[in-house]
Amino acid sequence: MDIASAKSKLIELQTTLSAYYHAEALISYDGDTAAPSATAENRAQSLGVLSELSYRLSTCAETVETLEFLDAHKEELDEREKRMVYLLLKDIRFKQKIPPEEYVEYEKLIVLAQDVWHKAKAENDFASFEPYLARIFDTVRRFAAYAKPETDPYDYWLNEFEPGTSRQTLDAFFARVRERLVPLIKRCAEKPQVDVSVLKGDFPEDAQEKLAYLLMKQLGLDLTHVGLATTEHPFTTSLGSHKDVRITTHYHTDDVSSSMYSVIHEGGHALYDTGSDDELAYTVLDGGVSMGIHESQSRFYENILGRSKAFIKFIFPKIAELFPAQTQGHTWKEFYRAVNRVEPSLIRTEADEVTYSLHVMIRYELEKAVMAGQLSVHDLPREWNRLYKEYLGVDVPDDTHGVLQDSHWSGGAIGYFPSYALGSAYGAQLYAKMRESVDTDAALARGDLSEINEWNRRHIWHFGSLKEPADLLKEALETEFDPEYYLKYLEEKVKDIYG
């Protein structure tokens, strides 16, 4: 083998894998958005075949030989090639340790599990989902043991979703968060409740869809490359490359803020994904690098910008134009206070900024316990409800509004949740850094996010997955990550709302 032909094989491999991933992602997306209800098994059949093909290609002797040859000739590779080889080999090292039939079985399992979860959530029927969830936990535990037998299985997955994290770092992070936020939330509860009537009423779906598109444009998304659909649980997915990204939302006709902040959140993911350098398309470097960095962007747009005074002052008149009757007699200040109220609640995706991390912490503790074998999947609903009472003081009325609310576990994402809290904290520190050179309030007041987006593009987006998350963050911040920025930011926000 010579270096030139190995490099050309490296590109060809990624081009082919991108096409497989396009197909696999689109089949899943179709299942969530458009497919008739009884077609999950048909999708599982095709996904099983395609994932086996992509699995085989990415682990076959020729691929391994090429990548190991390139790895042995690192000095002849540029930065991008080095990183491609590193990421592909990392993936291979993992897959080589998983028996192929178990891998394919797992792919089929999560397609079915997602279908069962949809029905189970709709019908408040945890029992029907339980055997699937138990198999998912068993599988991820087993896969982690195959991959890194010397490591704790949950540590393994935490580090997969956000390289550099572990139970140790997260226990410390959440302890600090809990210590500062729990008293803060208590103090808020003692104050008079914030009036949220400005958010409530009857908001027809078609007008909410108009608002969704308006927000997407306002965020600076290129709607010729980013699509919108509705799903049970909002998400963002890339199809083939960063040139085709889809976000989804869910309209609640009794509350205008629910879909609004889903769209801004997913829009943040889409800004990050579509912001990759064009040359990264159809390579493993295309799109965001980790869940934590991804959430740092989505929650930055959703909360730090989307719930800021300046943005709400700008956007409220546009909301009022779409919903004149519903907003009559209300002001942007009421809207600002309402979307920033602190109020322990049941649903993570609709939680306020301050209680949000406690929702995440509960999931983290539950995952940790199940992965360690200290809690059975069967007992998850009971334990879920207990922790919600303990940390948030709320009574969970049913599993639909409890343990069944999120799609993540049905998709096999065990260890993902902590990245939401980490991302929020990253975002707050990035915000402080950005403000050294960008007048964000002035930009938001003008409704023109281009300077803000440009800062994110230059420091985060355009790299795609070229850098390790910790390095990317450190370089953007020009210092170490410190959750203090996040906690201070929340304390100031609370002070502004509650005095």
Added chain:
Amino acid sequence: MDIASAKSKLIELQTTLSAYYHAEALISYDGDTAAPSATAENRAQSLGVLSELSYRLSTCAETVETLEFLDAHKEELDEREKRMVYLLLKDIRFKQKIPPEEYVEYEKLIVLAQDVWHKAKAENDFASFEPYLARIFDTVRRFAAYAKPETDPYDYWLNEFEPGTSRQTLDAFFARVRERLVPLIKRCAEKPQVDVSVLKGDFPEDAQEKLAYLLMKQLGLDLTHVGLATTEHPFTTSLGSHKDVRITTHYHTDDVSSSMYSVIHEGGHALYDTGSDDELAYTVLDGGVSMGIHESQSRFYENILGRSKAFIKFIFPKIAELFPAQTQGHTWKEFYRAVNRVEPSLIRTEADEVTYSLHVMIRYELEKAVMAGQLSVHDLPREWNRLYKEYLGVDVPDDTHGVLQDSHWSGGAIGYFPSYALGSAYGAQLYAKMRESVDTDAALARGDLSEINEWNRRHIWHFGSLKEPADLLKEALETEFDPEYYLKYLEEKVKDIYG
């Protein structure tokens, strides 16, 4: 190789190909229904890769060896296996003759051409589409010459779309159709015009969508396996197997009958596709066998049932419920007359039953001339307009309502159109046969199509692609195909409407 392992490879091959075709069909479907506007190149990239992979698999040495082994041991195969081997080898023989890079190039071309056609149609801009269409005609002519150098290229494609047909059989068929229908249309033109005001008004899309779902249910489609979406041009596609079929429609807010009959037409295709025996799923025998038989079903439901007195008497009150203001003061008889009026017009998909075959004949003559090199693609609009004047007496105002109206050519389907007219004629004869044992009028009056569907299932649908179209038809009819049934059927309908 032993026969058991060859048979198991035969199944594995088809399972894998079905997954590729699922992915390819879904990427196209996504492009037509949901994708953001500037993502065609991204789809072309992935489709190029996937079609090359499926092409390689279906023509690789191992596949050929397996199929030739099975072909040499026909006596050990059952009827289904024999037919699978026959169809797969037929495809291979074709593909082996096409240089792989030309095949992949062509797949990319038609993805781009469809995108360009969409824009060209919207903007009445044939010039932008012309180079793509010229390349498509060149390619299909070249591919036919590769595949069967001794056969005329257009004959080659006619026979591909409907085995057994050629310019000779179609010239004879269309001559007979023309000879009987042209005077019939003339006689209609001399009668007082039919009042179509019952169809006209303002029909909002959301209510039309409700009507679409109602019609799908009424047809007996299983909505847990058949989906509905909107596209520029209505079509039907299967994803992976007959267990997931999608139909599309296009709502015209000024005419309730346009989407209505699109839905019934595509619903007929979907009934046929979803009616395959379950054991045929993920094999080449799954789904309808030819374009002609497919159209015999779609146009049977659309016209013979959908425009019948009995069905309209049944369905009109339901339409009136959805559109009370628009239908006020109108009767089912007016509706029956309006949807059966004979009136030369511009748009094939909205043409009446009687003039319809002339729309098809014009396309047949144009394709024949371009394929023979007697007409350039550049001159197609002029010749299109001339033939519409000659046969139908109408002036084509622009290419949007002329040569750009249909999607078929942009998708590479040259030689497809004649099957619409053939299918209509097949359907009329199948209808006559069905009525020997089924009281279709009584079934339609009850609004219960199950007996009718059962007849079609038993004689047509459940076979999938197991039989050659001509054999399938002959066995269902228990006699030879004879266009006389079709012409008589139309003459009777005209007599009923025009006296």
